[in-house]
Amino acid sequence: MQLAGLKLDSPFLAAPMAGVSSPVWRLMARQGGAALVYTEMVSAVGLLRRQPQTLRLMRSLPGEEPAALQLFGADPEVMGRAAALAAGLDYAIIDLNLGCPVRKVRRQGAGSALLDDPVRAAEVTAAVVANAGRPVTVKLRLGYDADTTEEVVPGLVRAGAAAICLHARTVRQGYSGQADWEAIARLKSWCPLPVIGNGDAKDAASANAMLAATGCDAVMIGRGALADPWVFGQAADLWAGREPGGPSAGERLAAYKRHALKALELGGQRHAVHFFRQCLMNHTKGRAGAPSLRRAVGMAADLERLMALADELFERLEREAA
Numbered sequence: 468m469q470l471a472g473l474k475l476d477s478p479f480l481a482a483p484m485a486g487v488s489s490p491v492w493r494l495m496a497r498q499g500g501a502a503l504v505y506t507e508m509v510s511a512v513g514l515l516r517r518q519p520q521t522l523r524l525m526r527s528l529p530g531e532e533p534a535a536l537q538l539f540g541a542d543p544e545v546m547g548r549a550a551a552l553a554a555g556l557d558y559a560i561i562d563l564n565l566g567c568p569v570r571k572v573r574r575q576g577a578g579s580a581l582l583d584d585p586v587r588a589a590e591v592t593a594a595v596v597a598n599a600g601r602p603v604t605v606k607l608r609l610g611y612d613a614d615t616t617e618e619v620v621p622g623l624v625r626a627g628a629a630a631i632c633l634h635a636r637t638v639r640q641g642y643s644g645q646a647d648w649e650a651i652a653r654l655k656s657w658c659p660l661p662v663i664g665n666g667d668a669k670d671a672a673s674a675n676a677m678l679a680a681t682g683c684d685a686v687m688i689g690r691g692a693l694a695d696p697w698v699f700g701q702a703a704d705l706w707a708g709r710e711p712g713g714p715s716a717g718e719r720l721a722a723y724k725r726h727a728l729k730a731l732e733l734g735g736q737r738h739a740v741h742f743f744r745q746c747l748m749n750h751t752k753g754r755a756g757a758p759s760l761r762r763a764v765g766m767a768a769d770l771e772r773l774m775a776l777a778d779e780l781f782e783r784l785e786r787e788a789a
């Protein structure tokens with residue numbers, strides 16, 4: 468399928484998630500079948516100041532392409548300059564964050580605060596489009612406490628956006644309550660751009676249900692992919708009329724370990740421990756059993772120890788499930 472000028476293998480995309488969507492996580496999501504991966508949100512101001520923390524977020528790895536770089540900021544001129552700086556990188560798409568509900572971001576007038584000012588939102592988009600040298604997509608929420616997409620999106624379309632991703636929750640909702648899929652269908656009914664639906668596509672079945680219920684062009688999966696990075700491939704299987712496949716527990720553990728070693732190479736011990744611990748915690752979240760082992764995973768400080776604990780943990784879970 469075609470989206471924002473890209474040819475994608477399926478309509479299932481990996482959501483940008485701060486603290487999660489590292490290059491290694493994105494690589495794992497791509498191997499799990501994600502058709503397109505996003506960086507976590509990157510500060511335009513941080514990029515212009517070449518802050519080491521920001522530059523770290525912009526690294527990419529061979530094999531994760533196609534990938535989108537997500538920028539956030541409030542000032543059209545700053546955002547335009549940041550997009551120009553990012554133009555030399557290997558990202559197929561620049562995505563703009565118009566959805567972040569975090570107070571620190573909103574206070575700068577960035578993220579979801581731009582939804583309160585449709586003129587500025589369009590100016591920011593136009594500035595990025597003029598400088599990015601590649602398709603620019605926009606990810607937004609419904610509005611502060613009601614659906615304001617009809618006021619905001621037309622300006623983004625005129626500014627040259629190539630696709631709109633709607634996380635169908637208000638800013639006030641945060642991550643609670645249900646995403647309003649009817650709002651995605653409404654947007655799709657009049658928006659001339661491809662619409663990416665987002666919110667509560669938790670697994671292969673619900674991702675396909677979102678496509679069917681809303682008519683959207685693609686579905687972005689966030690938290691569902693934390694628990695199961697192979698959800699994208701399973702969703703694509705269903706979409707193509709195949710029986711959803713997926714790796715065994717042993718193959719999953721092997722993939723987590725392989726990627727943890729890549730994280731070690733890329734970012735050292737701390738990064739690798741954070742990544743691998745996150746994989747293990749997300750994998751076991753909501754499952755009964757092995758509480759003391761999971762506590763030990765939470766406390767282990769080096770990768771070698773975590774690897775040993777992971778073997779024990781998977782073995783125990785397998786035994787308990789049998």
Ligand SMILES: Cc1cc2nc3c(=O)[nH]c(=O)nc-3n(C[C@H](O)[C@H](O)[C@H](O)COP(=O)(O)O)c2cc1C
Nearest residue numbers: 482483484485507508606634666667668688689690
């Ligand atoms: C831990 C976490 C970090 C997130 N960080 C970002 C981000 O950096 N940029 C962004 O646009 N959305 C971010 N989001 C929102 C997700 O991209 C997505 O819109 C939201 O989780 C709803 O999708 P889901 O129901 O499939 O999880 C984040 C969500 C989570 C859970």
